[in-house]
Amino acid sequence: MRSKLFSFNRGIFIQDLRSVGWISIVYFLTLLFTGPLDLYNIITEENFIEEKSQSLFDLSRDIYTIAIFTVPVLLGLLLFRYMQTKLSADYIHSLPIKRESLYNQRIITGVVLLILPVFLTGIVFYVIGVNYKLMYITTPAHIWSWIGLTILFLLFVFMATVFVGIFTGITMVQGALTYILFLLPVGITSIVAINAASLIKGIALDYYLDGTLTRDALPFARVGLLGQGTVSPTVLITYSSLVVIFYVIGLIAYKKRAIEMSSRAISFQFFQPVFKYGVMACFTLLGGAYFGLSQNNKLGWFLFGYVIGSIVGYVVAEVVLQKTWRIGFRWKGYVGFAVVAALFFAIISLDILGIEKKVPDLKNVKKVYVGEDLYTLKAIDNGDEAIGDDRSMVAYTDPTILKHIEQLHKKLIKEASLQRGHGVFDTIGIAYELKGGGRIVRLYNIPRHLFDEDMKPLVDSREYKEKMYPVYALSDKSISTIRSIEIQSNLVEKRPVYITERTKIEEFVHLLQEEIQKQKATDVLTDKVDLSSINISITDRNQLPMTLEVYYKEIEKWLQKEGLADQALTTATDFESATILPKYDQDVRESSYNMSRAEFNEYLAEQPKVKTTRDEKQIQKLLENSEYDVYDGRDYQTIVFLPKKAGQTIQVYDVPKESMKKLIK
Incomplete structure (x- = not known):
């Protein structure tokens, strides 16, 4: 007796098995001759040692990941390919089968063809584990974890492919848009954040675009990391929910999809403007980010990038929608987009929302982190506040120091340059931990030594010394x-x-x-x-x-x-001489690691106005005042220290010219 919820059509099912069943067989053979075979080869090695940290996901990880993102896509493309050509769409939809039943039957066919090879491979894992007593990797818990996570991501990719296919009428476009969909959340977030950070001083781009975003929101990365630590419940719920959402929206759209929309790039009329202006927005932001960052964050280059990006985006969207390079330029639509985009960027660049100038009231602040970067904060978020030897940020709680930080922050807002420097405090990160929960994070790039006076109270504080x-x-x-x-x-x-x-x-x-x-x-x-x-x-x-x-x-x-x-100690007695060059010399730095002592002496002999000293007191002074290779706007003179013992590395450092006058008279 036929179910009222699902009308099974035996003829369609047999036809589907003939056309796409081979994909399931190939997938099973791929799993069989990678994972289980890889495990068998490992355990039959002469020097085999069990490693408790190993996981089934470590077996042929690359092939495993590639298969998850190709097999379901191929299956989704072929199972629903009939929608993309008018003749097959007319024929299938003329059959006495409800669209809902047709959609569900093909979904179930695809799901069965995907999960069957996974269960069979799991059985093979279990048999190998029982025969060789591999309790460290093939316990039922390990195998069910492998089966469950593999099926979850297979269904996610498959349903995403079907979902995209409902909204397009071209198979190639369906495949391309499916992979774009996987990249879209991270891509959009990244280019929006890059543009915002370039237009608003203080946006902590490195903090918000950290590895957590890529790891959890990028499916390729998430699957590639399976087995390396537990998968959080949030990730499981998110991807499971997306499977259901793709299914439900796909079903609703499929029931309303017009047959004549096959062979159209976008199969719903109302969705075409969304696609067009979405593509234009992405290219606009991408163009601004590319030209702006490549030209040292100059506003003019950002604007140039926005214009070029929007034009390229318009052309790409129209070519896809019209399926021809012969496109006209519809000025009204483009001008409307340009006006909206200009208003958006005006709101951001003029800081109408007050993001750039926001400094929290110290009454609401529990503590403030200040340091070179913001990686420490991520370690704290992950529950590791100690973070070993990572001392990039210091937490301050002293009210007097917090007042200094507030003044420093206001000065950074007023004077900080967007140009990126090099050195200890070229990058200053400030993170306010609020009493009511939450965090306000800012990051500034400033010329070196510009804020040394403001940093002195912090560096002299008890909190700084205990942390550093x-x-x-x-x-x-x-x-x-x-x-x-x-x-x-x-x-x-x-x-x-x-x-x-x-x-x-x-x-x-x-x-x-x-x-x-x-x-x-x-x-x-x-x-x-x-x-x-x-x-x-x-x-x-x-x-x-x-x-x-x-x-x-x-x-x-x-x-x-x-x-x-x-x-x-390292003292002057360890060196034969110190040669002072008249200016900062990058060439001598780069060549010092590859030259012999004789070649080095020959190189120095060719340089004009060099001064060599063998006086131990002068060499000691030069050693104690030498700095690493940093550019901070001051004039430096390069110093070459020649060790007494042959075969030891020649040392090349720099001393500020202003200090040199006091050291060598």
């Missing part, structure tokens, strides 16, 4: 757990020095804490070369690495008293 130098916050009890302290030169090859005696460890750490306490913000904000490094070992996994700064003079005296200075 974890050793500073160690209590006497914590110090007693330290196993050893390693000190090593960074510029020349020396054996590291180890401090293991308990009393010496306590002396050194207390002295180090005193040095951190009295260090000046001007020293911290200068990117001096790290001559030596310290690594404090509490356990094998708990390490506190830090730099032995050149201005830690009391530490230096202590090391000299203990007879460790020559081995632990």
Whole structure:
């Protein structure tokens, strides 16, 4: 007896099996000769070792991912191909079968052909697991997880393909639009955010366009990461809901779709303007982002990109809709779009909504994060506030410091340049954690050293020192757990020095804490070369690495008293000479890693106005004032340090010209 909900037509079903059944067979063979075969090859290897971190998704991951995004698409294209040609559409819809039944029968046929190979492969996994006792990877929980997630994404791709096919009358366009649909959420979000961040100072583009967006909203990435950690309930609910939404909207649209719309690019008349202006909007934003970013965020280039992008978008949309290159230019539609787009960009660029100038009231702020970037915030969002050695941002709670941050933020709004620099504080991120929940995040790119004075109160604060130098916050009890302290030169090859005696460890750490306490913000904000490094070992996994700064003079005296200075420190005695070039020299930097000592001396001999010193006092001064390769608007002179021991790396750094006059007389 036929169901009233689903009228099964045996003839159509047999015809579908003949035309698309081979896809299911090929998919099963693909799964069989990748996953199970890959697993069998692994476990029959002579040196096979079980790895508990392994997953069934790790087996032939690339082929697995490609199959999920090709097999359902191909199946959706062929099962509903009859809609895209007038003769077949007329014939099928002339049969005494309701459209709803026809739609459901083909959907069920596609679903069965997709999930059957997955279940059969799951059985094969189970058989292999039982025979070889692979409980680490082929437990029922592992297999059901693999089956369930595979089916979920197969159905998502299949229903997306069917959904798109209802709204187009050309098979090639259906395939192209299906893949565009997968990219659309991330693509639209990205280009809107890029344009907004370029027009409004302070938009934290890196924060909002992080890996989480790509991982969860981009199906290709989401499937590629299956098995690497658990899939969140939000992701499962989202993709399951999309399967249902695609099915329901597809069914409603299919029942209303006119047969004569086959072979049309867009099969619904009302949807054609949506498609046209949607394409124009995407190309407009893309053009603005491309030309604006490539020309250092200049407003004129953004406007140029918007115009070019909108024209290209208009041409592409019309060519697709009219299926010919011979298109006319409909001025009214284009002008209307241009007016709406101009109003939109005016609202954004003029900051009518007050986003750029917004500074929250400190009464509503719980704490403020300030630092070079915003990656720390993402670690906090993921439940890992400690984040190991990542010290890119510091959380401030002191009311006095919060007031300084507020003043800094207002100054950034007023004066910050959009030009991207290079250095420690070229990028300044500010994130307000509000008492009522929520977060206001801003990111500014500014010329180096422009805000050093404003940063001094922050760098001198207790919160900064405890975050950037974890050793500073160690209590006497914590110090007693330290196993050893390693000190090593960074510029020349020396054996590291180890401090293991308990009393010496306590002396050194207390002295180090005193040095951190009295260090000046001007020293911290200068990117001096790290001559030596310290690594404090509490356990094998708990390490506190830090730099032995050149201005830690009391530490230096202590090391000299203990007879460790020559081995632990990088000093002038390690170098034969220091050659001062008259200006900043990028060529000598790039060639220093590949040249022999003789070639280097020959190169320096050819340079005019170079000055070489062998005076240890002058070499020491140059070492302590050398900075890394950073451009901050000041004039630099490049210094070449030649090690005494042959075979050691030639060191090339820079000293500001203003400092050079005081160092070398």
